[in-house]
Amino acid sequence: MVDNRYATALVIACVLSILATVYLSVAIGTQHWYQYSSPTVRGEANVSELRSLYEEFMDGEFDEKTYSDTLFRLNGTVGLWWRCVLVPVSTHWHKESDAKLVLECRSFTLPQQFTPKYKEPGNHNSGEDMLRTYLWRCQFLLPLVSLGLVVLAGLTGFCACLCRSLAPTLGIGVLHLLAGLCSLATVCCYLAGMDLLHRVSMLPDKVDGSLGWSLYLALISSPLHMMAAALLVWAARSHSQNYYRMTAYRVA
Numbered sequence: 001m002v003d004n005r006y007a008t009a010l011v012i013a014c015v016l017s018i019l020a021t022v023y024l025s026v027a028i029g030t031q032h033w034y035q036y037s038s039p040t041v042r043g044e045a046n047v048s049e050l051r052s053l054y055e056e057f058m059d060g061e062f063d064e065k066t067y068s069d070t071l072f073r074l075n076g077t078v079g080l081w082w083r084c085v086l087v088p089v090s091t092h093w094h095k096e097s098d099a100k101l102v103l104e105c106r107s108f109t110l111p112q113q114f115t116p117k118y119k120e121p122g123n124h125n126s127g128e129d130m131l132r133t134y135l136w137r138c139q140f141l142l143p144l145v146s147l148g149l150v151v152l153a154g155l156t157g158f159c160a161c162l163c164r165s166l167a168p169t170l171g172i173g174v175l176h177l178l179a180g181l182c183s184l185a186t187v188c189c190y191l192a193g194m195d196l197l198h199r200v201s202m203l204p205d206k207v208d209g210s211l212g213w214s215l216y217l218a219l220i221s222s223p224l225h226m227m228a229a230a231l232l233v234w235a236a237r238s239h240s241q242n243y244y245r246m247t248a249y250r251v252a
Contacts (some may be wrong), residue, residue: 020224032212065122173232181226
């Protein structure tokens with residue numbers, strides 16, 4: 001028989017876990033982790049340059065400097081798996097000051113996620129930047145690990161329900177704690193990687209960068225997982241202590 005306090009704690013923990021998983025999943029699948037605000041371009045020469053950057057961005061070979069410069073100049077947004085730019089629908093960019101803008105996106109393929117980063121982006125002779133390379137790899141692997149831990153915790157909890165046992169609750173809490181730490185580490189790796197990128201690739205004049213809502217969703221998911229973990233650990237330990245007390249009382 002499960003005490004009402006433990007049942008309530010378990011229900012709240014499940015709700016927090018579901019919310020955290022939804023937030024993290026949405027964050028992984030969207031591109032609004034970091035966004036750039038670029039000034040409006042005037043003049044046919046500048047527009048031609050931007051159009052060539054855009055065409056290279058969409059159809060050219062994968063190159064960090066090329067897509068970074070395009071993101072800087074075309075109000076780009078970049079996430080864990082997507083990079084997008086805002087471009088006018090019309091082909092005559094410089095003739096329409098209030099042209100309608102559309103979001104054009106390209107995904108990072110799995111091999112591109114493992115592509116090494118260089119000390120000078122675009123210059124393969126400058127040597128590999130190990131720190132940026134591994135920060136990039138961690139930022140897309142850690143959230144997948146976090147989701148995997150939550151799925152494992154959910155399967156364990158389902159089996160525990162079928163067996164009508166609270167014994168695995170402590171382990172499920174630990175899995176949620178690790179998932180929360182992975183989510184937090186994802187955000188830290190992403191912010192550190194963007195900061196290092198901006199040190200080696202200076203932003204053009206009047207171009208500003210800001211954090212996007214996808215990053216905040218990932219950040220919120222971390223404490224939600226940790227709160228779920230705290231409730232699960234508390235329920236497991238309290239139930240265990242009460243069980244031993246009742247056993248000792250019956251023996252006495």
